[in-house]
Amino acid sequence: MQMDEMCLVMCGVWVCGSDGKLEFMVDKKKMARMVSVEEGISIKELERRVLVEFRAGELEYGVALSYWPPDSLELETRIKTPPCIANKRWVVEILF
Numbered sequence: 001m002q003m004d005e006m007c008l009v010m011c012g013v014w015v016c017g018s019d020g021k022l023e024f025m026v027d028k029k030k031m032a033r034m035v036s037v038e039e040g041i042s043i044k045e046l047e048r049r050v051l052v053e054f055r056a057g058e059l060e061y062g063v064a065l066s067y068w069p070p071d072s073l074e075l076e077t078r079i080k081t082p083p084c085i086a087n088k089r090w091v092v093e094i095l096f
Contacts, residue, residue, distance in 0.1 A: 006036055008034060011026070011033075035053050
C-alpha cells in the first residue's frame, strides 16, 4: 500500500513592490494547512483539496498555486524572480 505524501500549503499572496521585488504575504487568519498528495494527482484535484482544507468555496476564492523548492531552508522574501506557478498537469507531475 502506497502512503500519500503531505504538502504544506500556505495561504497568502505574492506582492510586487515598487522596487520590483516580490514578497509573499501570509494570510494571518488562514495561515497554512497540510494537504495530501500522491503520484498522478491532477491539478484540479490538488486545487479542490486546497479549497477543502481551507474550508473555502470555489466561487468565493480562486486557487493560484506556486511552488517553493524543498531544498530551500526558509521562505525567502524580497526576491526579483517569481516562484514557479503550478497551473498545468505536467508541472504537478514534475513536483510530485
